[in-house]
Amino acid sequence: MSASRQKRINRDFGKAIHQYGMIDDGDRICVGLSGGKDSLTLLWLLNWRLARIPVTYELVPCYIDPGFENGFARELADFCRERDWPLRIDYSDCGVVAHSDVNRENPCFLCSRIRRKRLFEIAAETGCNKLALGHNQDDIIESLFLNICYAGEISSMNPCQPMFGGKITIIRPLAMVEENEIRKFAEDQCFPGFENPCPTAKTSRRRAIKLLLEELYSSNRKIKGNIFRAMGNVRTDYLLNRAPAGTRP
Secondary structure, eight states: OOHHHHHHHHHHHHHHHHHTTOOOTTEEEEEEEOSSHHHHHHHHHHHHHHTTSSOOEEEEEEEEEOOOTTOOHHHHHHHHHHTTOOOEEEEOOHHHHHTSTTOOSOHHHHHHHHHHHHHHHHHHHTTOSEEEOOOOHHHHHHHHHHIIIIISSOOOOOSEEEEGGGTEEEEOTTTTSOHHHHHHHHHHTTOOOOOOOOTTTTTSHHHHHHHHHHHHHHHOTTHHHHHHHHTTSOOGGGSOOOOOTTOOO
């Protein structure tokens, strides 16, 4: 395993936690697993840091099975058990419903919304005050472009977002880590490559935005960092603000 890569990821991971005040002593954190490289890296780092920092917290890993055929819940549970990660599996039909005729929305949007709702419920049931998700820097940039292109608004995912009046806070400790670094780290750790059973995984809107951005990044290596920094450097005076009522000529 590349020691320098782990050092870089842990540095950016710790920087995000510190800058946004994500974790406090005594926190109980529900960790949403998807089976992908990002959430497995998230759980690995949260466990690894426990013995190395003067902050104590508890982890409750959870996987929401979307209900597709050829799922990998059992294999994921075996993987976690080998590492003494007590995984909770919640079997659902959110993916099936999102891809059925009853859904008139984007299937990814509805599936994500249902899974997030269930994660909130499980966090409450298990006494967790934080919900950790594996979104990385690339995900946050892609969400910005998704919302611009398909929702007509400038917004993205907040690295640390209190919900329900502060009863639970969503944290994204990988917010400053690039997806490519996580992919290489996952390979170093020999994380399993579970096949995503979702029928639209390779044709989603997010996938289209990802390909567009990859082409943009290839033209200039500074573009990704500039876009990410721009989300914290918004000059609202130079956006299309509507004039207050009664001030129009």
